[in-house]
Amino acid sequence: MKLPPNSSVLFDSQTIRSRILEIAEKVRQYYASCDLGEIEMVWIAEGARHFADALFNAMNLSIKMRSIKVSSYGKSFESSGDVKIYDSINDIKARRVLLVDDILDTGLTAKTVIAKLKSNGVEEVKTCFLLNKAEKNKGCLKPDFEGFEIPDKYVFGFGLDIAGEYRDLPDIMAFDY
Ligand SMILES: O=P(O)(O)OC[C@H]1O[C@H](OP(=O)(O)OP(=O)(O)O)[C@H](O)[C@@H]1O
Numbered sequence: 001m002k003l004p005p006n007s008s009v010l011f012d013s014q015t016i017r018s019r020i021l022e023i024a025e026k027v028r029q030y031y032a033s034c035d036l037g038e039i040e041m042v043w044i045a046e047g048a049r050h051f052a053d054a055l056f057n058a059m060n061l062s063i064k065m066r067s068i069k070v071s072s073y074g075k076s077f078e079s080s081g082d083v084k085i086y087d088s089i090n091d092i093k094a095r096r097v098l099l100v101d102d103i104l105d106t107g108l109t110a111k112t113v114i115a116k117l118k119s120n121g122v123e124e125v126k127t128c129f130l131l132n133k134a135e136k137n138k139g140c141l142k143p144d145f146e147g148f149e150i151p152d153k154y155v156f157g158f159g160l161d162i163a164g165e166y167r168d169l170p171d172i173m174a175f176d177y
């Protein structure tokens with residue numbers, strides 16, 4: 001597969017897998033004293049597919065899991081600012097939601113979904129991101145669980161795409177755009 005020019009590996013698959021095991025253990029500990037029937041893991045499609053699968057398997061908790069399709073980038077490297085939620089999420093009424101996404105960039109996607117969940121009556125939303133462009137978003141939303149803080153470079157692989165391509169690369173790559 002031809003990669004974009006000036007791209008390089010940011011995290012290889014082994015590093016990603018090890019970090020996910022660590023995050024999963026932290027999440028397990030957090031929910032250790034909770035009623036598992038009250039918790040639903042909600043992951044944001046498409047990008048979070050690989051992360052959510054690996055995290056869910058590593059957590060090994062008997063909780064519900066579902067995805068919701070949300071998009072705001074399309075084929076662009078910048079957020080359109082218009083976060084579209086394609087699935088109805090009105091029926092997500094778990095007491096506690098673990099919201100899982102591949103990346104926290106501007107924070108707009110997560111903020112929009114959190115507001116919607118809260119308006120449904122969800123009492124607690126904990127967030128879990130594999131990647132966080134913390135310097136770029138200036139900590140606008142502090143993840144409860146996160147994998148790696150990364151610089152402001154466009155990343156792809158392990159679920160993240162460039163115009164629909166490269167999602168199935170095992171590593172996370174970065175390039176300057
Ligand atoms: O913090 P933000 O600036 O809102 O960006 C984060 C979101 O951007 C990507 O989704 P995208 O809209 O590209 O859809 P996709 O997951 O289908 O690729 C990514 O998967 C996150 O959900």
Ligand SMILES: Nc1nc2[nH]cnc2c(=O)[nH]1
Pocket residue numbers: 073103105106153154155156160161162
């Ligand atoms: N693939 C990809 N999607 C994003 N969505 C928000 N930021 C990014 C990024 O750096 N890469």
